Amino acid sequence: MRWEQLFADLEAQVAEQEAALEQAEEPSRTRAEHGRVLLADRLRGAVGHELSLRCPGTPLAGRLVDVGVDWLLLADGQGRELLVATAQVTAVGGLTSATAPASGPGPGEVARRLDLRRALRGLSRDRAAVSCLLTDGGALTGTVDRVGADFVELAEHPLDQPRRRAAVTAVRAVPLTAVVAVRTALPAVG
Template identity: 70%
Template sequence: MRWEQLFADLEGQLAEQEAAAEQGDEASRARAEHGRVRLADRLRGSAGQDVSLSSRGAGELAGRLVDVGVDWVLLVDHQRREVLVALGAVSAVSGLTTATAVTDAAGVVDRALDLRRAARALARDRAALHCLLVDGAVLAGTVDRVGADFLEVAEHPIDQPRRRGAVTGVRAVPLDAIVALRTSEPAAG
């Protein structure tokens, strides 16, 4: 009888140790998996939700999260303007859901759509916009061209189309200095 009780106790202890080790492995795997999640993936999981982004130079930028690129976030603010936010200028995010997008969900095309290419689309559209900078400055005008690491803004009154007579100057802005590009007109739809 004593041997049976001793073996039963040993079996119970072994089962407890195995269960504890398994839980530790699961926790370790979960931590490792969380460690691979990028902010863009975390944001992508909240697409369609209202979020607020704290940023250097521009403060709080809030609105409905429309899209997330490799280094940018697209919001539609409460005035229905599109706000393309440089992810590198974001210091905190609130309003996220518990969902996280799959890390590998971004395809080759999505990974190629960086801030530079998004800014080129704005240049093609000739959209009048505000360029919010990390030093707090705001430029008003139209993106004329986009280089490898900068863009040029033709400054003009935001309520006037970009015409030679309206342009007061052209500024080259390093992409690293951009917090956001915000359209002056409400988004269509």
């Protein structure tokens, strides 16, 4: 009987030590898991929520619609969309406690893998009138004419006029590193 008591005591001590080790490792595991979370995953957990962004030149805000590899899409209260270069975001407010799982194959994932250049090419194809917000705090208005490897070319014209030769006041090439965001024009009323 004494042996059984001794073995029971030893088993209890080992179980207690294992539980203590596991409890001590839990914060390390949690920190390691947090260390693998990308900003894009953190942002995807807030899709549908209102966010405020600090960016060079201007604060931005809106409901988060989607997140890509180097961009995020906001919708403002006026019906405009705002394509924001993630590299220009210095702080995000309004995040929820949710974090989306890391991206994997599935519906909608193709769009998320498209980079900022491809998203801008979509605006060029659609001939959408936009305001291009720049890191120096300035803004250019007009239509995206073309997107190169490291620049976007904008035909400047008033937002209330279509891109016609007579309306274009200048054509400017803007390095992608200088683009904070591209905002679509207000929807036409009528």
